[in-house]
Amino acid sequence: MKFQLGLVGGGVMGEAILSRLIASNAYLPSDICVSDPMPERRDLLAKKYGVQVTPNNLVAAEAEIMLLAVKPQSLNAAAIGLADSPAPCVVSILAGVTLAQLEAMFPSKAIIRAMPNTPAQVGAGVTAIAANALATSEHLGLARKIFSAVGTVVEVAESLMNAVTGLSGSGPAYVAVMIEAMADGGVAAGLPRAIALQLATQTVLGTAQLITETKLHPAQLKDQVTSPAGTTIAAIAQLEKAGLRSAMIEAVLAATRRADELGK
Numbered sequence: 395m396k397f398q399l400g401l402v403g404g405g406v407m408g409e410a411i412l413s414r415l416i417a418s419n420a421y422l423p424s425d426i427c428v429s430d431p432m433p434e435r436r437d438l439l440a441k442k443y444g445v446q447v448t449p450n451n452l453v454a455a456e457a458e459i460m461l462l463a464v465k466p467q468s469l470n471a472a473a474i475g476l477a478d479s480p481a482p483c484v485v486s487i488l489a490g491v492t493l494a495q496l497e498a499m500f501p502s503k504a505i506i507r508a509m510p511n512t513p514a515q516v517g518a519g520v521t522a523i524a525a526n527a528l529a530t531s532e533h534l535g536l537a538r539k540i541f542s543a544v545g546t547v548v549e550v551a552e553s554l555m556n557a558v559t560g561l562s563g564s565g566p567a568y569v570a571v572m573i574e575a576m577a578d579g580g581v582a583a584g585l586p587r588a589i590a591l592q593l594a595t596q597t598v599l600g601t602a603q604l605i606t607e608t609k610l611h612p613a614q615l616k617d618q619v620t621s622p623a624g625t626t627i628a629a630i631a632q633l634e635k636a637g638l639r640s641a642m643i644e645a646v647l648a649a650t651r652r653a654d655e656l657g658k
């Protein structure tokens with residue numbers, strides 16, 4: 395096998411994973427080949443990470459693991475000829491695309507479907523994985539190695555992968571909107587923009603860390619902050635009035651449904 399890892403699609407998520415694999419020494423740059431149609435993109439990835447690059451997916455697929463990171467809409471074009479590639483194992487991060495669809499495209503290969511998220515860029519991602527019947531514990535170990543380099547890894551039933559996509563795959567966008575909106579609130583209340591953004595971001599980060607470290611239920615944490623007749627309950631009453639909880643639940647469900655559609 396020419397490479398240990400062949401990355402098909404060097405876009406946002408492809409680069410996020412690539413950067414952490416190199417930074418964590420999980421792979422040497424010389425072990426990785428990235429294929430992407432855009433010459434500027436290839437040049438950037440080669441220069442920044444020292445990996446091999448190619449416009450030809452078949453070259454990247456001469457690897458122990460073929461990692462698919464193209465858009466779901468580009469999969470058919472990207473997969474032409476790859477069924478006969480020597481790569482024994484395919485890992486896909488494509489939203490919605492099922493193991494059954496991947497098995498039809500790559501018969502007789504071990505396949506692992508994964509759903510990472512963009513905090514992968516800073517090693518703080520979370521990735522869910524699900525494997526087909528041909529995947530051995532060795533293949534799963536390789537997938538775990540890849541996604542451990544970008545954060546934590548959980549194994550779920552494949553039937554839950556679209557729900558994972560709706561929650562943690564798309565979730566960084568919901569949290570980013572929330573941080574932006576909290577900062578806007580601070581600005582409305584008179585804070586300078588830069589300070590408002592710093593306060594909002596650190597509040598989200600610190601709260602997530604607090605829940606993680608203390609294992610407090612979020613409701614307990616909310617109760618700790620909420621003094622009788624205080625400021626917080628005045629805000630919570632507004633959030634409930636505006637339907638924040640319901641909006642968040644519906645957002646996750648809408649993204650899950652969209653992942654279902656992408657897999658049809």
Ligand SMILES: NC(=O)C1=CN([C@@H]2O[C@H](COP(=O)(O)OP(=O)(O)OC[C@H]3O[C@@H](n4cnc5c(N)ncnc54)[C@H](OP(=O)(O)O)[C@@H]3O)[C@@H](O)[C@H]2O)C=CC1
Nearest residue numbers: 403404405406407430463464465466468472487488489510
């Ligand atoms: N962004 C996210 O937060 C997450 C995305 N995902 C999944 O990751 C996948 C990639 O998403 P993302 O990185 O955001 O998308 P990008 O568009 O940033 O990356 C896809 C890359 O693949 C390239 N490409 C297009 N066609 C081909 C082809 N035929 N062969 C090889 N490469 C090709 C694109 O080039 P060009 O731009 O020239 O078309 C682009 O560089 C998607 O399937 C998405 O569902 C999963 C989790 C999170």
Ligand SMILES: O=C(O)[C@@H]1CCC=N1
Nearest residue numbers: 488489559563564565
């Ligand atoms: O929006 C999308 O379709 C991709 C999948 C998960 C996050 N981004």
